[in-house]
Amino acid sequence: MLRIELTADDLLRSRFALSPLFELNGLLRVLSGLSRHRLPSGLAARSRPVYRRLLAETDLAAVQALQWPRGGASFLVPPPASLAQSWDDELAALRAVPLDEARKDIAHCLRERPTDDPAVLAVLRADDVCERLAATLDRAWRELLAAEWLRLRAICERDVVHRAGLLGRAGWAAAFEDLHKHVRWHEGALELSRPGRGEVIRADGQGLLLVPSVFVWPAVAVHTDDPWPRALVYPARGTAALWQSAPVGPGALGDLLGPSRARVLTALDEPASTTQLAHALGLAVGAVGDHLAVLRRAGLADRARSGRSVLYRRTALGDALRAGAESTPLP
Template sequence: MLRFVADRDDLLNSRFALSPVTELENLLRKLTGRRRAALPPAWSARLTPAFQRLRAETALDAVLALQSDRYGAAFVVQPPASMAQTIDGDLAALRATPLAQARKEIADCLARSPTTDRKVLAVLNDEHAPKIMAEAMAAAWHELVAPDWPALRAVLERDVVYRGGLLSTGGWQAAFAGLHKRLAWRDGALELARLEDGTHHLEGAGMLLVPSVFVWPHIGAYTDPPWPRTLVYPARGTAALWDPGPATPPDALASLLGRSRARLLVSLSDPASTTQLATSLGMATGAVGDHLAVLRNAGLVTRARSGRSVLYRRTPLGDALTGDTP
């Protein structure tokens, strides 16, 4: 049992953040078969050829050599700073890793999962190993993740909005409750079953919570210094991303509102921004904005600012029309 002991300051300082490099690292795990839950066939067929080519043309195998079933090098996938984290920031942090820290984590990883691959060992023993691996990760990002990043980010942002709603109404206990089936809040501590044994005191720094699409259905944790205590958990809405069939409104609702506006209303089961809706539904951002204005004037949706985004959500009347009443 892994336990994170929290006090009042820890709850005040816990926060959400997004991590592009976490998505890349967990996608690589799926492509190598290290995740028991594989990619959907369509994703696998699309990404595997590029993945195999990257392994042949870059130092990506050195990155993969540091992965095992339950462990990985944190300096390669460092916890993010905020919701505005970018892949450029992630890779800059990797390049700037002190060599002593990189070598310590490389040794820990190889002790768990040794390799005899000379090409891989040459990279891992190089004094510029962090920079070499950053270049390989940059190439993998642009080929494997970047084209899908707007859709992935939309899923992650909607998850954070949903968790934020739970936090505002029920506190951190409510926000933690649905993160993962193996995670529970008991007696002032977060307990994570079947990961590793140990108790860690958050010491006022709080917990960093990072939603992920590709970590599904698993959960990950950062426990070792110098990295902040972090949980990487499966984002809500991942299943819809795997099978993005169009939101299908009832025929009667489509006849009343028009099919596009009905699809938008049905899709607002969770609050979302104009950009998130446009990405998930494959509609033009301008068209989504126009339809939302009509729905808002009709009293079916409302909007409120959340950070830098404006989020739309259904009103009780909108819930009633979609048949999604509490």
């Protein structure tokens, strides 16, 4: 059992952030075999040949040498600052890592997972190691994940919208409630069930960084070492359906509403903006807006403003229609 103790001041400083670099790192771990997590079949089929080519053409083997099954180089994934974190922000933070800090981390990684590959060691011992690794990761991002990022980011953002609503209505205990099946809020601390001896860590007034992730699914990750603050990386809501299920045919609901409109209604399990739905479903923003307008006129969806965003959600009638369609037996 791991306990992360949080004072009232820590809760005031707790916040959410997104990390494109953490997501790329998660994908690379799966493709390398270091992670036993699997990928959706379509993403796996597209990614594996690209990954093999990058290993042959870039310094990606040096990046992967800094990973092992239960850990990896901290400097490779600097802590994200906010929900607005961009890929360029991530690269700038990696390039700014002091050389002595990077070398200390590299030495630790090579003790965990030794290598005698001369090409890999030449990269890791170079004075411009951070620049070389950043350039390699930049190419991996552009060829492996950039095209998927808007859709995956939308999933993470919707998770934050959901938890922000819980936080506003019932406080942090409610926002923490379903982060992960192995995580619970208990007596002033987040408790994480895991093998081994009990451990207690404190946030020390820095608060807790909460990072929704797609590629951490179905596990959860805790960061307690520098340069990260105390951080919990957890599966964003909606990830399990993305990973476990093939695209579901529209069935009777699609026959009634049309396939695309049925997909929009089905996607409103959690409140979402027009842009988030467009990214998640791979549809044009204008088309999603038209579908939402029809669903609102039919009483199947409603909307409310949240800050600068307008969020849509299913009405009770929409919930009943979707539930009825799901329960209809196949002929």
